[in-house]
Amino acid sequence: MGSLKELVAFITIVMCTSVTMTVAENAMAPTSIGNPNTTVVISNGGSVPMVFHCQSYKVDLGVHTMLPGGSWSFEFKPSDSGNTIYACLFSWRLEFHYFRIYKQSRDQEPAGPFACKRCEWKVSPEGPCQLMKKTGTFSHCPPWDSQSFGNN
Known part of the structure; x- marks a missing residue:
């Protein structure tokens, strides 16, 4: 011993x-308590498989295929400067649309009524709809974006 x-x-x-x-x-x-990780959940609300490609200015999340009713998620730390954007290209057969699935000025708490730490979206050819925490419904349905990154 x-x-x-x-x-x-x-x-x-x-x-x-x-x-x-x-x-x-x-x-x-x-690294900062005031800016925790955010999770984005994307669900296919359409009736056919959806192919999608999401990326930020710095991170490419790749191309994925999702069956109807399926879901996929990713997690990240929003920037301290407040300019994080994740944009996705969604396609169903020959139809495709862009949408900024996460825009820090819109989505980071306490930005407003659409703010979220877990941002859940149901996406279909008709458009993206965000889950509203207060009602538990996918009732916030903004229009598609005209481009993946931009001022619209």
Whole structure:
């Protein structure tokens, strides 16, 4: 059996290793309490498979296919400068539309009645509809955007 000094040294090494691993695991965690992660959930409200491609200015989330009634989500940390936008191109057979599925000036709490930390959208060829927390319905249905990134 080792001495008390060896036991203290062993416990110190274990504690330092544990702290190092925790810091490494949390490297992607939000750095400011006032700007937590946001989740966007997209559901296919149409009657045919939907192909979609979402991206921000810096992050490309790739092309996905979703069956009717299916859903897909992604999580990110909005920028501290307030300019985060994720835009998606949605297509059903030969029909396609753009929509900014997350626009920080519109969606970040406490921006207004459409603000969300978990932003849920039901998307169909007729348009995107956002889940309203107060009513529990997909009743906020803005028009499609004319382009993926822009001022509209």
